[in-house]
Amino acid sequence: MSRQPHVVVVGGGFGGLSAARGLAGAPVRVTLVDRSNHHLFQPLLYQVATAALDSASVAMPLRRLFRRQRNATVLLAEVERIDPGLRRLHLEGGGSLDYDILVLASGATHAYFGNDHWAPWAPGLKTLDDALGIRRRVLMAFEAAEREPDPEKRRAWLNLAVIGAGPTGAELAGALAEIARHALRDEFRNIDPASARICLIEAGPRVLGTYSERLSASARRQLERLGVEVQTGCKVTGIDADGVHFEGRPSLAARTVLWGAGVAASPLGACLPAERDRAGRVRVRPDLTVPGHPELYVIGDLAALEQDGTPVPGIAPAAKQMGQYVARAVRARIDGRDPPPFRYRHYGSMATLGRRHAIAEFHGRELTGTLAWWTWLLAHIYFLIGFRNRLVVMLDWAWAYWSHRRNARIIFGEPPGVVPPDAPPGGEALPAVEDAQEVGAAPGKDDPAAA
Amino acid sequence: MSRQPHVVVVGGGFGGLSAARGLAGAPVRVTLVDRSNHHLFQPLLYQVATAALDSASVAMPLRRLFRRQRNATVLLAEVERIDPGLRRLHLEGGGSLDYDILVLASGATHAYFGNDHWAPWAPGLKTLDDALGIRRRVLMAFEAAEREPDPEKRRAWLNLAVIGAGPTGAELAGALAEIARHALRDEFRNIDPASARICLIEAGPRVLGTYSERLSASARRQLERLGVEVQTGCKVTGIDADGVHFEGRPSLAARTVLWGAGVAASPLGACLPAERDRAGRVRVRPDLTVPGHPELYVIGDLAALEQDGTPVPGIAPAAKQMGQYVARAVRARIDGRDPPPFRYRHYGSMATLGRRHAIAEFHGRELTGTLAWWTWLLAHIYFLIGFRNRLVVMLDWAWAYWSHRRNARIIFGEPPGVVPPDAPPGGEALPAVEDAQEVGAAPGKDDPAAA
Numbered sequence: 001m002s003r004q005p006h007v008v009v010v011g012g013g014f015g016g017l018s019a020a021r022g023l024a025g026a027p028v029r030v031t032l033v034d035r036s037n038h039h040l041f042q043p044l045l046y047q048v049a050t051a052a053l054d055s056a057s058v059a060m061p062l063r064r065l066f067r068r069q070r071n072a073t074v075l076l077a078e079v080e081r082i083d084p085g086l087r088r089l090h091l092e093g094g095g096s097l098d099y100d101i102l103v104l105a106s107g108a109t110h111a112y113f114g115n116d117h118w119a120p121w122a123p124g125l126k127t128l129d130d131a132l133g134i135r136r137r138v139l140m141a142f143e144a145a146e147r148e149p150d151p152e153k154r155r156a157w158l159n160l161a162v163i164g165a166g167p168t169g170a171e172l173a174g175a176l177a178e179i180a181r182h183a184l185r186d187e188f189r190n191i192d193p194a195s196a197r198i199c200l201i202e203a204g205p206r207v208l209g210t211y212s213e214r215l216s217a218s219a220r221r222q223l224e225r226l227g228v229e230v231q232t233g234c235k236v237t238g239i240d241a242d243g244v245h246f247e248g249r250p251s252l253a254a255r256t257v258l259w260g261a262g263v264a265a266s267p268l269g270a271c272l273p274a275e276r277d278r279a280g281r282v283r284v285r286p287d288l289t290v291p292g293h294p295e296l297y298v299i300g301d302l303a304a305l306e307q308d309g310t311p312v313p314g315i316a317p318a319a320k321q322m323g324q325y326v327a328r329a330v331r332a333r334i335d336g337r338d339p340p341p342f343r344y345r346h347y348g349s350m351a352t353l354g355r356r357h358a359i360a361e362f363h364g365r366e367l368t369g370t371l372a373w374w375t376w377l378l379a380h381i382y383f384l385i386g387f388r389n390r391l392v393v394m395l396d397w398a399w400a401y402w403s404h405r406r407n408a409r410i411i412f413g414e415p416p417g418v419v420p421p422d423a424p425p426g427g428e429a430l431p432a433v434e435d436a437q438e439v440g441a442a443p444g445k446d447d448p449a450a451a
Numbered sequence: 452m453s454r455q456p457h458v459v460v461v462g463g464g465f466g467g468l469s470a471a472r473g474l475a476g477a478p479v480r481v482t483l484v485d486r487s488n489h490h491l492f493q494p495l496l497y498q499v500a501t502a503a504l505d506s507a508s509v510a511m512p513l514r515r516l517f518r519r520q521r522n523a524t525v526l527l528a529e530v531e532r533i534d535p536g537l538r539r540l541h542l543e544g545g546g547s548l549d550y551d552i553l554v555l556a557s558g559a560t561h562a563y564f565g566n567d568h569w570a571p572w573a574p575g576l577k578t579l580d581d582a583l584g585i586r587r588r589v590l591m592a593f594e595a596a597e598r599e600p601d602p603e604k605r606r607a608w609l610n611l612a613v614i615g616a617g618p619t620g621a622e623l624a625g626a627l628a629e630i631a632r633h634a635l636r637d638e639f640r641n642i643d644p645a646s647a648r649i650c651l652i653e654a655g656p657r658v659l660g661t662y663s664e665r666l667s668a669s670a671r672r673q674l675e676r677l678g679v680e681v682q683t684g685c686k687v688t689g690i691d692a693d694g695v696h697f698e699g700r701p702s703l704a705a706r707t708v709l710w711g712a713g714v715a716a717s718p719l720g721a722c723l724p725a726e727r728d729r730a731g732r733v734r735v736r737p738d739l740t741v742p743g744h745p746e747l748y749v750i751g752d753l754a755a756l757e758q759d760g761t762p763v764p765g766i767a768p769a770a771k772q773m774g775q776y777v778a779r780a781v782r783a784r785i786d787g788r789d790p791p792p793f794r795y796r797h798y799g800s801m802a803t804l805g806r807r808h809a810i811a812e813f814h815g816r817e818l819t820g821t822l823a824w825w826t827w828l829l830a831h832i833y834f835l836i837g838f839r840n841r842l843v844v845m846l847d848w849a850w851a852y853w854s855h856r857r858n859a860r861i862i863f864g865e866p867p868g869v870v871p872p873d874a875p876p877g878g879e880a881l882p883a884v885e886d887a888q889e890v891g892a893a894p895g896k897d898d899p900a901a902a
Binding site for chain 1 (some may be wrong): 517598
């Protein structure tokens with residue numbers, strides 16, 4: 001072995017990061033390719049969007065994380081396509097990268113299920129840019145309402161809708177209610193921010209539908225206590241400049257609509273010679289490889305795997321465990337051993353809804369309210385990567401807890417004044433698509449928390 | 452007096468903020484108009500640009516600051532023009548605002564002295580957006596160098612030029628040298644970030660020319676010790692995609708050029724019936740009003756005032772003192788008293804160059820090096836608005852001090868991959884303008900620190 005095998009990891013999320021770090025010291029060359037320069041602690045991204053945390057608190061430069069791992073190279077680039085025959089990645093803007101082993105961990109993004117023309121009116125939350133865009137939109141809505149003399153138009157600025165009551169949607173809605181009721185109190189002279197309506201809209205029968213009925217019902221009560229109007233069984237047929245349109249009920253005039261409804265797998269999965277499920281995720285073997293390609297691993301939100309008859313959930317701990325497994329498997333194969341199949345261990349999962357409001361489930365035990373919230377808090381501080389990030393986040397949270405303030409309430413990146421949401425691309429009036437919104441239907445819906 | 456006088460303050464910088472806050476409880480209605488939603492602690496803005504601080508650490512929401520001041524309203528809007536005859540402000544996007552007393556504190560911006568086509572290649576630093584743009588450019592330059600196989604092109608990515616050795620330019624250059632030499636150490640595999648050349652280019656004979664010759668010479672030595680190449684007496688004749696071109700010496704191939712050279716007053720000054728100086732600043736009377744218009748105050752960087760034969764400097768403490776004076780003067784006039792003229796008290800000024808490198812001057816006493824740096828540090832933490840900001844900044848700095856790390860190294864707002872600087876608008880090849888760059892020539896050059 002004059003030349004060490006080249007392991008290329010695509011994606012610096014929880015899965016890719018664990019795989020690449022797990023290979024520290026192994027007799028391989030590792031290249032981690034990501035299109036952004038940072039690992040994102042996605043479970044707290046909604047807090048950046050709702051101005052509770054600043055961006056650097058939930059992001060770590062990838063180069064920093066691999067500084068001391070001498071067998072690893074970080075490459076800031078976007079993978080355009082994969083050629084599994086040549087074992088080659090083609091990068092955007094030219095250039096290519098040959099691999100001996102590929103670990104594809106490029107994750108998922110939010111999806112509009114065929115209604116991409118809704119995107120400009122209802123931004124989703126996957127990247128730091130998304131989070132800052134949502135923050136700007138929400139804060140500007142209150143500014144616009146403050147300046148708007150017409151009561152009906154003002155009302156539309158004070159109606160905020162969140163589509164999809166999965167974890168992201170529920171967390172966003174709870175945080176928006178806190179902003180309106182507490183963070184902005186006394187700061188406006190023409191409007192009362194607390195009069196804002198926060199509507200959480202879900203096509204399915206309940207909120208946080210992946211949890212038990214009991215936890216789900218508790219979540220709904222908690223959200224309502226926080227001031228969120230929860231509307232279940234409510235099918236969206238259109239989103240435009242005027243607001244949200246529904247099947248069989250009146251439209252909601254809302255200038256601010258956020259999308260928390262669905263995820264679709266990274267399009268890179270389509271380059272692989274493998275079967276994919278309805279959400280575009282790649283069906284992998286129990287050792288996380290693609291059938292017939294022992295050099296092709298797919299992990300994290302992009303992988304579709306069943307274990308004991310239930311799908312492995314698309315949550316951070318699962319991605320981490322998969323990454324760690326791949327690193328161990330690669331080491332085993334180098335040593336000439338056969339790696340055992342991957343086993344996902346589910347410890348639990350939780351979702352936060354607001355100050356002292358959350359639900360959690362551990363090994364079948366269920367928690368709600370204050371206790372669940374404290375558990376959520378400690379788990380998230382513990383899992384936040386980087387000592388300094390943890391400190392700053394704790395400080396921000398402690399401060400926010402007793403002051404009800406949100407410190408990251410800074411708007412940038414937009415011209416001043418009352419800024420309407422971006423005009424839709426093209427602006428063509430597409431017909432509303434029936435059955436378009438399948439809230440919570442995509443398997444592998446990202447669950448922002450689990451211990 | 453059935454109706455209270457309406458005092459409109461334009462600009463939420465140090466001057467406008469002090470004026471509006473100084474009127475708390477006074478029998479007036481106060482409206483503070485700003486185009487951004489936050490007050491910016493501008494002296495530390497270069498630290499956001501160089502990834503040492505996150506944006507929320509140097510910005511405070513204006514509404515938060517005026518939450519409890521019941522006679523004050525904050526308006527997020529851009530003033531388009533002033534009609535002093537009607538005592539009316541016209542806002543961008545329609546709408547107007549009538550005033551009884553106007554306090555114009557709209558400050559200054561960076562200026563290219565007739566070479567606005569340099570702007571896309573050499574961004575300046577005045578707003579949070581500017582800072583994040585510069586951060587992105589600097590970090591992406593190292594990423595581009597890492598990916599560039601051609602040695603000459605790689606060299607151009609590793610040459611970073613700062614034009615203008617005033618406080619902003621000197622601080623930026625010192626921070627860039629620290630990034631290259633320390634913060635990025637061991638993080639790249641194809642380049643050595645420490646091999647980057649940081650060139651500080653100044654047309655005048657010395658750096659930080661507003662300080663004494665002794666301090667200026669010390670600053671130069673300190674910068675060189677930090678790894679900055681200081682080039683004085685160096686007249687820029689052009690900046691383009693290839694780099695910087697000079698009068699009578701070879702060009703510098705640099706893909707990253709930052710502009711710290713000059714400031715020009717806010718264009719709103721031109722709306723007033725008053726004389727302006729060469730930098731566009733409004734000449735005010737000793738009571739800071741415009742001659743013949745006792746209802747028109749101009750303060751901060753927009754005001755040109757001489758005191759005892761020397762101009763009042765364009766620094767934060769001067770703006771603050773002016774704002775406080777205006778608040779007292781307005782109160783006095785309401786009480787029927789005649790306010791005494793404004794007196795600027797100069798306590799000192801300082802500029803930081805890097806870790807334990809700074810210069811400072813207090814009441815004629817001069818400090819350099821470590822002692823100046825500690826003074827600078829304490830003064831800036833003390834003057835940072837907001838308890839939480841101070842804590843976070845201290846934490847970030849303490850962390851950075853012993854780890855050499857920069858925590859805010861997050862790139863956003865750009866497509867991935869190697870991103871060249873924005874294409875110039877139009878791209879027309881304008882002839883190089885002689886005598887165009889007048890580094891430090893604009894009076895009222897912003898001095899980012901003084902106690």
